[in-house]
Every structure is written in structure tokens, then in C-alpha cells.
Amino acid sequence: MFKIEKKNINLGFMPLTDSAPVVIAYEMGMFKKWGLNVTLTKQNSWATLRDKLHLGVIDAAQMLAPMPIASNLGLYGQESQVISPLILSRNGNGITISTALYQKLLAHKNNTEISMPFSANILSPEIKERKKEGEKLTFAVVFPYSCHYYELIEWLKEGNIALSDINLLFVPPSGMVPSMQSGDLDGFCVGGPWNAKAVREGVGVTGVTSSDLLQDSPEKVLGLMSSWQSKYPQTTLALVSALYEACQWLENVPNRFEAARLLSRACYLDTHIDVIAPSLLGSCLTFNGTTPRKVTSYNQFSTLDDPEFNKPALNCGEKIADLMQECGHISTKQRTKLSIANIYREDIYLTAISI
Known part of the structure; x- marks a missing residue:
């Protein structure tokens, strides 16, 4: 056991399906087992969560995998030395169109259905139509420096669609479905349960998951x-x-039913279990009233007996930094100076799981 220097910890999280490790560590007593008294604080946006971590309002946070890198470079906020000693999840996102x-x-294709996963090139006829009217399709992601952004860009690129062909907004996860319902969004890339909620409510069709685009890329990490x-x-x-123990616990499928039940509580996702459970069970709801798509690795939190899965490995951070550079988020000079080893802290992780 550890000689705890600070027992009381405030940990920030976003109300998403892949906040499961944080919620499970709290609800199943894993924090207490390791000598910690943790208070979970639900946040409304990624920018707010990041700022609170920078300012010391919260001690730790569930973060988007690119966020620690962005913080160290002072992108879209104050330059701050944020580190990540643990990968909490991989995959988990989906692209939904209205x-x-x-x-x-x-109607453009004169079809009754479009096969899944669908390519972005299906958007081409509508993009051309709107261009004639001086308009564009409007999509949204949750944060500039996020795998959602890079996955959407990858999807568009594979379909020969330029980012300039669409309008791109940044919307908090919980705002995605209401924005689509109101007609403000034609599509979005977001994590669960919001894709499934759009499908259940009949306002969206989920045609692509992160497993189809950047398979097993780190999605959420622990940020300090x-x-x-x-x-x-x-x-x-x-x-x-x-948190590592919680990630391991989540790899047992029956445990995921219990996780979905806990996540549905008002203090967490405040959403019905039927929109939380599917992705946890390897099921992607595509269109309301149709058979779900099987996506085994939709939500991944760990691999039993394989500590490499949750290790914030140097190559994982390097790949994310490369994506950031490819998308123009960081310059060649910034990329050269960036020390991923000082951000993605394998050393801390390996020390923790070896004890």
C-alpha cells in the first residue's frame, strides 16, 4: 500500500459512457481500497474541465487523449504542464448524421438504404446542392484537440471531402442531440451515449465508429x-x-451491465440505460428500428492480463502528436520541440501496476 500524501481528491469527469472507469472506481470502492477519498465532479464542457485542472480547482481529470499535449503547448488556453500516467479507454466515438x-x-442515390459503415463521399451530392445555394452542411465535434476532430477529418479525407466543404462547430457532448433536433447540425462526431440517444430519438443515423477509423487509438486518459x-x-x-483496477473490472461483460445501470444515475449521465448499454456491449445502434451493428471493440477499457493496453506508451503520444501536426494544430517547430515522454508518463504507470 502507498503512503498517501493527500487523501481527499476532487476528480473531474464528463458525463459520457467512457467515464465508466472513474464511476466504477468510486461506486465499487476501488478508490477507498487504495486509501483515497475521492469526490467526483461532473463538468459541462471539456474547456471548463481543462481550466479547472490548470487552476487547481480539481486535482485530477478524465481528459481527451490529445488534451495534455495541447495544454503543454498552450493551445486554446494557458500553457500548463499536464501529464497523463494512464490510458482510461480506447475507441468509443461515432459519426452520426441527421x-x-x-x-x-x-433520394440523391435513389436507394432505400445506405450500407454501414458509410463513406463520407455519400455527402458529395448534397454538398454540391448546397453550394449552389451558397450554403454548407454543418458538423460538430466536442473540442478542437480531440480524437473526435481527427476521426472526422480522417473520415472526410477518405471520402475525398475537404474540411472547407463543411461548416465545423465545437459543441459540448450533451448539446449534440438537441442541436441536431433543432436543425442546427447535420452531423457530429461524439462519444457515447449521445450517438445512441440520437438514434433512439429518431433524429440521427450513426454510420461510422472510431473503430472504423482510428482503431484502438487512445480516447480518454487520466490528466494531472x-x-x-x-x-x-x-x-x-x-x-x-x-483506476487501472476499474478498467480491468470493466472487461468482464456481465460487469458492463452493472456499469450501464450505475452510469444512468442522475449524478452521472442522467440518461436511460437503453442508450448507455449498447456501446458497452459491442453494439452500435445505426438507424431507429433496425438491427444494430456489431462493433466488438466499440468501448474498450482494458485487455485482461495485458498491461500494455492502459500504458500511456510513448508511441501512442507520438501518433496523436503526428495527427495534430497533420491537421495543422501544431507547427513543425512545435512538433520537433515536443517531449512526449514528459507528458505520457509510462514510468509512473509501470511503477503503479508493479506494486
């Missing part, structure tokens, strides 16, 4: 300020150990 747009695309970790090294190890 039912109204889907029906238009069917480097100064906080230096001040509380044993507490950090305990935190990593508790």
Missing part, C-alpha cells in the same frame, strides 16, 4: 498537473492503481 440529411442522401504529481507521488500511484 435523419433528415440521411433521407436526402437516399505535473507539479501536483511531484508533490503527491504516492497519491498519484494509488490513483492510477485504483
Whole structure:
């Protein structure tokens, strides 16, 4: 056991299906087992969560995998030394288009259905139509420096669609479905349960998942300020150990039913279990009233007996940094100076799981 320097910890999370490791570590007593008294604080947006971590309002956070890199470079906020000693999840996102747009695309192709996963090139006829009217399709992602952004870009690129062909907005996850219902969005890339919720409510069609685009890319990580970790090294190890145990617990399929039930509570996702459970069970809801698509790795939290899965490996961080450079988020000079080894902290992770 560790010599805990700081027992009381505030941990920020976003109400998403892949916040499951954080919720499970709390609800199943794993934080307490490792000597921690954790308070979970639900956040409304990724920018707010990041700022609270930078300012020390919260001690730790569930973060988008590219966020620690962006923080270290001062992108879209204050330059701050954020580190990640643990990968919490991989995959988990989906690209959903509005039912109204889907029906238009069917009409363009004179089809009754479009096979899944669908290519972005199906958008071409509608993009051309709107261009004649001086308009564009409007899509959204949750945050500029996110795998959602890079997955959407990859999807568009594979379909020979330029980013300039669409309008791109940044919308908090919980705002995606209401924005689609109101007609403000034609499509979005977001994590669960919001794709499934759009399908269940008949406003969206989910045609692509992150498993189809950037298979097994890190999605969410544990984020800490480097100064906080230096001040509380044993507490950090305990935190990593508790969350790693929760990730392992989630690899048992029957446990995922229980996770869906817990996540549905008002203090977490405040959403019905029938939109939370599918992705946890390897099922992608595509169109309301049709058979779901089987996507075995839709939500991945760990691989039993394989500690490499949750390790914030150097190559994982390097791949994300490469994506950021390819998308023009960081310059060649910034990429050259970037020290991923100081951000994605394999050393802390390996120390934690070896004890």
C-alpha cells in the first residue's frame, strides 16, 4: 500500500459512457481500497474541465487523449504542464448524421438504404446542392484537440471531402442531440451515449465508429498537473492503481451491465440505460428500428492480463502528436520541440501496476 500524501481528491469527469472507469472506481470502492477519498465532479464542457485542472480547482481529470499535449503547448488556453500516467479507454466515438440529411442522401442515390459503415463521399451530392445555394452542411465535434476532430477529418479525407466543404462547430457532448433536433447540425462526431440517444430519438443515423477509423487509438486518459504529481507521488500511484483496477473490472461483460445501470444515475449521465448499454456491449445502434451493428471493440477499457493496453506508451503520444501536426494544430517547430515522454508518463504507470 502507498503512503498517501493527500487523501481527499476532487476528480473531474464528463458525463459520457467512457467515464465508466472513474464511476466504477468510486461506486465499487476501488478508490477507498487504495486509501483515497475521492469526490467526483461532473463538468459541462471539456474547456471548463481543462481550466479547472490548470487552476487547481480539481486535482485530477478524465481528459481527451490529445488534451495534455495541447495544454503543454498552450493551445486554446494557458500553457500548463499536464501529464497523463494512464490510458482510461480506447475507441468509443461515432459519426452520426441527421435523419433528415440521411433521407436526402437516399433520394440523391435513389436507394432505400445506405450500407454501414458509410463513406463520407455519400455527402458529395448534397454538398454540391448546397453550394449552389451558397450554403454548407454543418458538423460538430466536442473540442478542437480531440480524437473526435481527427476521426472526422480522417473520415472526410477518405471520402475525398475537404474540411472547407463543411461548416465545423465545437459543441459540448450533451448539446449534440438537441442541436441536431433543432436543425442546427447535420452531423457530429461524439462519444457515447449521445450517438445512441440520437438514434433512439429518431433524429440521427450513426454510420461510422472510431473503430472504423482510428482503431484502438487512445480516447480518454487520466490528466494531472505535473507539479501536483511531484508533490503527491504516492497519491498519484494509488490513483492510477485504483483506476487501472476499474478498467480491468470493466472487461468482464456481465460487469458492463452493472456499469450501464450505475452510469444512468442522475449524478452521472442522467440518461436511460437503453442508450448507455449498447456501446458497452459491442453494439452500435445505426438507424431507429433496425438491427444494430456489431462493433466488438466499440468501448474498450482494458485487455485482461495485458498491461500494455492502459500504458500511456510513448508511441501512442507520438501518433496523436503526428495527427495534430497533420491537421495543422501544431507547427513543425512545435512538433520537433515536443517531449512526449514528459507528458505520457509510462514510468509512473509501470511503477503503479508493479506494486
